Amino acid sequence: MEGATLVGVGDVTEALSSEIVHLNRGVAIAINRSLNRQTIVLLSKLQGLTAVWLRSRGYLSLAIPPDSDRRKGKLITRLYKLFCHKTAATCSGLGWVGKNGLVINRQYGSKLSWATVLTNAPLDPDEPMMESECGNCDLCVTHCPSGAIRGHHWSMSEPRKRIVSYDKCLALKQKRQMLEGKPNCGFCVTVCPYSRKNGGTEKRSPESQG
Amino acid sequence: MADEAKKKEILEKLRNGVIQYDEDACKEGANEALEAGIDANEAIFEGLVSGMEEVGRLFEAQEYFVPEILMCADALYAGLGILKPHCKQMDLGVKGSVVIGTVEGDVHDIGKNLVKMMFDVAGFNVYDLGRDVPLDNFVEEQLKTDSDLVCLSAMMTTSMVGMPKVIEKIKKKNPNCMVMIGGAPTSKDLADKWGADGYAEDASNALKEAIKMVAFLKKLRDEQMAKQ
Numbered sequence: 001m002e003g004a005t006l007v008g009v010g011d012v013t014e015a016l017s018s019e020i021v022h023l024n025r026g027v028a029i030a031i032n033r034s035l036n037r038q039t040i041v042l043l044s045k046l047q048g049l050t051a052v053w054l055r056s057r058g059y060l061s062l063a064i065p066p067d068s069d070r071r072k073g074k075l076i077t078r079l080y081k082l083f084c085h086k087t088a089a090t091c092s093g094l095g096w097v098g099k100n101g102l103v104i105n106r107q108y109g110s111k112l113s114w115a116t117v118l119t120n121a122p123l124d125p126d127e128p129m130m131e132s133e134c135g136n137c138d139l140c141v142t143h144c145p146s147g148a149i150r151g152h153h154w155s156m157s158e159p160r161k162r163i164v165s166y167d168k169c170l171a172l173k174q175k176r177q178m179l180e181g182k183p184n185c186g187f188c189v190t191v192c193p194y195s196r197k198n199g200g201t202e203k204r205s206p207e208s209q210g
Numbered sequence: 211m212a213d214e215a216k217k218k219e220i221l222e223k224l225r226n227g228v229i230q231y232d233e234d235a236c237k238e239g240a241n242e243a244l245e246a247g248i249d250a251n252e253a254i255f256e257g258l259v260s261g262m263e264e265v266g267r268l269f270e271a272q273e274y275f276v277p278e279i280l281m282c283a284d285a286l287y288a289g290l291g292i293l294k295p296h297c298k299q300m301d302l303g304v305k306g307s308v309v310i311g312t313v314e315g316d317v318h319d320i321g322k323n324l325v326k327m328m329f330d331v332a333g334f335n336v337y338d339l340g341r342d343v344p345l346d347n348f349v350e351e352q353l354k355t356d357s358d359l360v361c362l363s364a365m366m367t368t369s370m371v372g373m374p375k376v377i378e379k380i381k382k383k384n385p386n387c388m389v390m391i392g393g394a395p396t397s398k399d400l401a402d403k404w405g406a407d408g409y410a411e412d413a414s415n416a417l418k419e420a421i422k423m424v425a426f427l428k429k430l431r432d433e434q435m436a437k438q
Contacts, residue, residue: 020276060274062281075281
């Protein structure tokens with residue numbers, strides 16, 4: 001089976017609500033969507049393997065599935081929204097939250113799909129990403145057709161800052177869904193210089209050795 | 211009839227499936243149980259529920275936490291879905307129906323869902339109103355369904371204060387209906403003070419209390435019928 005594009009371990013203690021406070025390590029798993037694989041299926045498999053591996057060593061784990069793969073009608077589904085993949089991604093140093101509100105990785109930009117496995121295993125955490133590296137670039141701000149992107153600079157110290165107006169973004173997607181039968185937009189991904197850089201042939205960044 | 215060793219193995223698989231929150235194992239075990247001719251009720255209680263009891267113990271011992279409990283419950287439901295259609299009428303001595311929900315102002319429903327599961331397992335008719343339920347809805351639903359029991363859950367002291375109001379209204383409209391309360395801030399003392407008939411410390415206690423209450427109700431009704 002093919003592996004993940006990136007894997008990292010983050011110390012996510014600060015971001016946990018009381019129900020999951022014992023699971024203070026987040027294993028962030030990312031797959032490059034442009035590789036034309038069944039991204040979500042693969043992500044689910046990989047996080048399943050991670051959870052089984054941890055359990056076989058006597059640790060607890062909670063797999064938070066990719067956002068687009070949340071099965072309805074399960075009791076555990078209720079807990080998924082307590083944790084956000086961006087937290088694991090930034091805490092494990094795999095990227096920052098860009099002006100487009102998505103995780104941006106130096107090498108792959110925003111083309112990554114994410115899954116997280118929370119665990120109480122005392123894994124050595126990677127260095128977190130503290131500040132945005134978007135710099136003065138405003139391409140996504142100027143190209144966003146819904147005007148949802150405000151151009152805010154993300155920093156780990158202000159995790160709750162509203163970077164994107166999701167109402168505006170959602171309204172546009174709903175309109176497209178009605179008119180074109182598809183909600184797709186994704187300008188903020190394709191326009192990002194980090195996303196356009198390459199197809200993933202460079203060598204892996206040091207942060208990915210989780 | 212299934213031979214004993216095989217049966218033990220399958221029940222163990224169901225039990226461990228719940229404890230290890232392994233939905234696939236629970237589904238497999240449930241299908242194997244049916245193929246081997248094991249009584250569905252026995253598979254549920256000696257397999258799945260026995261596993262959930264162990265989960266409760268692990269929770270008390272702080273080896274398991276809320277996520278594990280929920281995953282175990284999902285695994286139990288996976289097995290239950292297969293076994294339940296093959297159940298004979300549950301022979302708990304009583305058959306009851308229950309209205310359950312988390313009171314207005316409270317969106318915490320993990321405990322309520324676990325209690326609901328225990329009622330499901332025991333073959334009760336459960337009318338689940340969900341969470342953040344307006345107080346009057348409990349009264350209306352009870353009247354509509356003529357349920358024997360109403361279960362109120364709250365996780366916050368601020369929402370808990372709605373409970374005595376519901377209890378009073380229900381008792382006024384239907385004095386025979388019983389009310390049970392539960393949730394972190396509640397206690398036996400509060401239940402007594404507010405005129406609730408039962409208080410449940412946890413999910414399995416809720417079921418035991420409920421069975422006792424419904425049994426008492428049936429007895430009361432039988433006595434009245436006998437008099438007429």
